[in-house]
Amino acid sequence: MSIDFAIEGNGVATITINRVEKLNALDDAHYRALSDAWIQVRDDHRIRCAVVTGAGQKSFCAGADLRTEVAKKPVQSDPWLAQGHPVLNRGLEIWKPVIAAVNGYCIGGGCTLLLATDLRVAAEHAQFGLAEVKHGLIAGYGGTQRIMRQLPHAIAMEMLLTGDRITADQALRWGLVNKVVPQSELLPTAYEYADRISRNAPLAVQATKELALRSRDLELADGLRMEQLFSQLLQSTEDVREGQSAFVERRPPRFRGR
Incomplete structure (x- = not known):
């Protein structure tokens, strides 16, 4: 259980959300580790581009771990800690390109993370959804904001208000992802994008x-x-x-x- 981080010789960093037994859902410890990874991408001059993915073949990220994160009593001062443990989808400014390699469920916070990336490659079995309303919540961390800018109004509202999932083919049709490929080609395709970008100034x-x-x-x-x-x-x-x-x-x- 971890957030795995590696830097290749061509300046491409890989962030892997590695909590396979929980469909790569994020608890507080993993959110903090993910924040550290994004800060390194931002600040390390060796890094020219980043690829984010999930471990295994079932899930990119299932969002917040509802068993631990939602059950916590809210702290009233938290909304004013806007830069505390910053993550990409909450507004951390990273001007290096970020590519998502979606290898399965991309739901809730996983989908809001996707919306904060620049290029997206999805495996054929990937599914996308903002299911927060099904749990009495809203799609936070930019979910209600970015999706309205990236998808047609009616499609974005359908995802936000029903909480239902869409398939990889639908995501491609509506421009949510750049490519849909077989699982075996997912990371090679993402790295091919990253390599082309990292060759540029x-x-x-x-x-x-x-x-x-x-x-x-x-x-x-x-x-x-x-x-x-x-x-x-x-x-x-x-x-x-x-x-x-x-x-x-x-x-x-x-x-x-x-």
């Missing part, structure tokens, strides 16, 4: 992600202005010069994130 990748996400809440003129400033900032980096040299010399670039 890391500062430019992070700037692109931040601009794309922040601009959703900006007027077009403000977004264009921010884009202009980011572009000017990147022009002074070593990676821009390396990219130009590699193009002229017809060789793969060796980006260093500087």
Whole structure:
């Protein structure tokens, strides 16, 4: 039982939610360990991209462990500890791309985690759902917010209000995931995405992600202005010069994130 963390030589980090006997549901200890993993992804300059998945073949993440987490008496000061043990779906800002490899149930908090990732690959047997209303709860950690921005209104409301699950094929049809593949191809497909991303200039990748996400809440003129400033900032980096040299010399670039 753990949150497994590994970094490959190409700068790709893998976070594996490893609580197979509980369908990778998260109790307090696992939430804290997952928070530590996300902070390392954010702060470790070796990491250029991250893949998050679940151990086994039955579940990506079944969300909060209802037997332990929901039964806890709420602490009235908790809502004001907005940055306590931050996780990706609760608003931790990570501008390195995050890819989800969904290997089964993606329910509740698992689905809200999915909604906070950038690219998503699902196994054919994956199922997705925000079942909180079936338990007297709401889809927190961004569930009620992100899904309305990522799916058509009627589809998002159906998932939120019925709590029913959708299949991998439905998720693909509505644009919730990028690809649906056989289980045996799940991680290779996710890592292929990660490898393609990690070959690119890391500062430019992070700037692109931040601009794309922040601009959703900006007027077009403000977004264009921010884009202009980011572009000017990147022009002074070593990676821009390396990219130009590699193009002229017809060789793969060796980006260093500087």
